[in-house]
Amino acid sequence: MPSSPAPDVVEAALARLDLDTKAGLLAGQDMWSLPAVPAIGLRSLVMSDGPIGVRGTRWSPEDPSVALPSPTALAATWDPGLAHRAGQLLAAEARRKGVHMLLAPTINLHRTPLGGRHFECLSEDPVLTGRMATGYVRGVQGGGVAVAVKHFVANDSETERFSLDVQVDERTLRELYLAPFEHVVTQGGVWAVMSSYNGVNGSSMTENHQLQREVLRGEWGFDGITLSDWGAARDTARAITAGLDVAMPGPKTVYGQALATAVRDGRVPEEAVDEAVRRVLRLALRVGALDGAEVSRRQGKGSPATHGGDLAREIARRSFVLLKNDDAVLPLRQPDGLRRIAILGDAAKDARVMGGGTATVFPPHVVTPLAGLRAALPREVEIVHAQGADPRAHLAPALHGFTLRAQFHDGEGTVLADLPQPDGKVQMFGSMPTGVSSDRLRSARISGTFTPDRTGEHTFAVSGHGRLRFTLGGHVLYDAHLAPESDDPFLAVMSPSEERLTVHLEAGRTVEVTLDHVPTGRDVGEGIPALSFGLGHRPPTRPDEELLREAVEAAARADVAVVVVATTEEVESEGFDRTDLKLPGRQDELVARVAAVNPRTVVVVNTGSPVEMPWRDDVSAILLTWFPGQEAGHALADVLLGEAEPGGRLPTTWPAEAEDCPVLDVRPTGGVLRYEEQLLIGYAAWQRGRTEPAYWFGHGLGYTEWAYEKAEFTPGTPGSDVLGTLCVRVRNVGSRTGREVVQTYIESMDAEVSTSSATPLRRLTGFATAQAEPGQSASVEITVPRRAVEAWDTATGTWRTVTGEHWLRTGRSCVDLRLDTPITVLSS
Incomplete structure (x- = not known):
């Protein structure tokens, strides 16, 4: 642990604060954000969601x-140095947006592939998770921006996540779930x-x-702040006594005035408040929000907007895992x-580049697989696209052919904000656009034009909770009230009700x-503003069987067929766990039928976590691209065409069928x-079980071979940690050349x-990465x-x-082990 910065500055600032101000700072x-105190040179500490970007406030x-x-893609690179570079980019982005703390990374483990936020965590292994997170x-933090690693601890599923109690033995807790947190604290x-x-x-x-006081602070020496997940702090005295420093969000919280009252009533000692405030001031000093010390902030070349795409592209192609490559069909x-x-x-055509929930950011652009390959291939190579199968239960947001804006109005009809709208989905959680507040907002509107690219029956969908009025070409096509389908307020925002109509x-x-919208409510919980409504669209579409037949015919005429399969935000998202590992819609059938007519079928799996692949033995190649970020298409073209090799290795085991998985329970009893x-x-469970997975932890092929x-x-120094x-x-x-x-x-x-041992x-x-030219060693x-x-x-x-006596077993995955090195372990 680094030593605490400028303790005299912190103590001097603390001494000038009265009880109410101190309680308010927590x-x-x-x-x-946390409040500013100008009298002591303290500016407001601003936080933002991550982990794939910095959304801002x-x-x-x-x-x-x-x-x-x-x-999951970042972890698949198995390169903490690359994670470090990603962190540097995010620090620059945070500084650009006035953010002092990034609420990331998520270092819970992949206990089960059904976990709803599996894509937002790194790995099933605590060592890989800890080292990648530390990078x-x-x-x-090297860029002067704090991170808040989360969610401490055993927050490995979404079902009843606000209230469930995890029962786990001490050894398991220490060796698995606490281990990544210990690593990022101590290392x-x-x-x-x-x-x-x-x-x-x-x-x-x-x-x-x-866990907060005895383990985190006492054993590991953690000197930073602990803050609650949003709305997780429920009792003033118990939380502050147990070592929780900051209760988020505000202004309604169990700290602030409630904490000052608890001190005056004798339920909380003021020393506990001072201890927490001291840590908040220390954090403010570290990120440059408190006067009194110089903070080093290394600046990268250019802004994130100018060089971020290059790094996003590099991480993506380094993360892609080539699961199989029969007859070297790739590159x-x-x-x-x-x-x-x-x-x-x-x-x-419509790439899935990120998971759903609070990890959402709004990229400047998205390069789809189709666009990336069209840009990379010479004109003489003909590219034919067919949808083949629709994976969505709900319509995709209006996008192709639409030019839209979003407006937000108060009760008098005054425009509070007027913004370009990239698609038909307006979804806000926790904050509103500049100039808009939940107490003033009374209605919102999506408006613009649509130019169809084909004649026929177009399907539109309106979604949201409250009054919705949809007008197309001067005709009112929908005017009614929609109620939420879920009692969970988070799910009601992230997955609103939908009604369809055809014209x-x-x-x-x-x-x-x-599309005019008058919401029934503008808050989720205490003081958390939210707004979710949208316009979906589907062009004239032939029946499913015709879509499949069109794709198969295109594949039969092609030199190679590249099938991109994916999950949707309806399958992988914060707020709910998965019920199975199947690809949505008829995508499995699409792959099987294409493989039957084209022996050179390459399947690109665009998912954040494992899915079943019943066709895996019938296709030539499988390339796993995770959720690959804004440069998805460019990175895919790089790898498919051999400009770069797929550098990824599996950070989690992929089952053949969900029923084979050693752990599936996500629902509390x-x-x-x-x-x-x-x-x-x-x-570890698969190796002790009777069924093998489809692909083991650590597996991944490249475009070269290694001996x-x-x-x-x-041996290290006796008694040392090494x-x-x-x-x-x-x-x-x-x-x-390869890596x-x-x-x-x-x-x-x-x-x-x-073999039955627990x-x-x-x-x-x-682990480490090696790079060498053909014939060369490293x-x-x-x-x-x-x-x-x-x-x-x-x-x-x-x-x-x-x-x-132990073996150090070295190789290409947890089962493909090439070298065995005996060592004798003595007591320390």
Whole structure:
């Protein structure tokens, strides 16, 4: 941990504050900030959601944000240095937007692939999660911007997330779920930690004295602030006593005036308030919001808007995982007779570049797979696109052919804001556009023009809660009230009710469109403004069977068929867990039928987390692109055409079928979710089970081949935190330059004795990337921490070294292991 900055400055500022001001500093003044105190040189501390970008304090496209690939994509690079560069970019973006703290990264684990925010977390493995998160944290904080890692702790599912209690044994909690947080505190020096909604072992996390005070602050030496997830703080005295520093959001919160009253009533000692305020002032000093010390903020070359796209593109292609590549169908080569490509699938034209929920940002542009390939391929290569299958249960927001604006009005009809609207979806949570406040807002409007590109029956959808009036070409087509379908206020905003209608339009004839909305409410919970309504559109569409037949015919005539399959925000989003791992709609059928007519079928899987792939044995290649961010299409073209190799390795195990997964329970029973599987999640569980997954943790192919030649272990200093260093030499035995992710796992030599053991067979202990030209070798050093051979001893409440003979097993995945290095572990 770095030492606390300028304690004299902090103490001098604290001494000048009265009780009410101190209590007010621990409560949000609004959705995204803490109050300023000009008398002591303290400016308002501003926060923003991440993790793929910096949305800022406005949930609107008026100030676009660079959109990087999803956290699962970032973790798939297995490169903490790349995560560090992503953090540097986000720090520059935060400074541009006046943001002092990024509410990211999410370092909960992939306990089950059904987890709704799986895409927003990094990995199923605590070592990979901790190291990638630490790179991210150091990158952001090196730019003078704080991060708040979340959600502390065991917030691994969305069902009943506001109230569920996780029951988990101490060893499992220490070795799995706390481990990434410990790493970013002790190795990354993180400045803030967000406490989650859920409880752990009977205590709400915002009131969990053991985990917040004894473990986080006491054992790990954390000197930053703890803040609640939005609305998670529920009791004034219990929260402050348990070590929660800041209750968000405001102005209605259990801190502020309620906290000052609790001190005066004798329920809370003022020293507890001082302790929390001291940490807030320390954070303000670190990010340059408190006068009295210089803050170093390294500036990158250019602004995020000018160079962010390059990094987004690099991260995306480095994250793509090539799961299979039969007959080396990839990369596609024009000299090999490539004259016609069929690009199939709804997501080829309308890319899914991010997950749903509070991770949403508004990028300056999105490059679709279709656009990326058209830009990269020479004109003589014909590209044919067909939708094939519609994955959506709801209509996509109005986009192609529309030119729209959004207006917001008060009760007198005065325009509070008038903004360009990139599509037909207005969705705001926690904030409104500049000039708009929830107390003044009474109605909103989407208006503009639509020029159809085809004649026929066009389907429109209006969505929202409240009164909706839709006018097309001067005719009122819908005027009614819509009620929410869910009692969950978050889901009501993120997935509003929808009504459809159909109208005949002529191609090329422009019509005016207007959707007026009078919402029934403009808040979610206490003081959290929200607005969600929209206009969806689907052009004249043939029946599903005809769409499939068109795609199959296009594939049959093509030299290669590229099928892009995807989930939607209706499947992967914050606020709910998944019910299965199937691709929505008839996408599986699309792939199967295309593969039957074209032996060179490449499937691009555009999802943030695992999906079933029943056709995987029938296609030539599978490329996993996660949610790839704003440069999706350019990165895809780079990899498909061989300008770059797919650099990713799986950060989580992919099952063949959901029923095979060792852990599927996300639904509490009586408010309690029991982690009965203990240490056996992810690849550790698969290795102890009877069924193999489709693809193992760590798996991923490149465009070259590697030989693992040698591994030598050098012991560390006795008694230190480092067990030793493993030096691994690999050789590129292929025909082109490549990058290899070298992975080392530790395994006790007697681990195979009992296959029913509740202890993992082997665990990831370290990794490094090697790069070499054809025929050349490269050496990497992998540090083996002592923690790799330690287990939590519940009886003594300490870490115990597992002595004896072990293997360091090194290779390309958790099962593709090429080199075994014996080591003897002695007690520390």
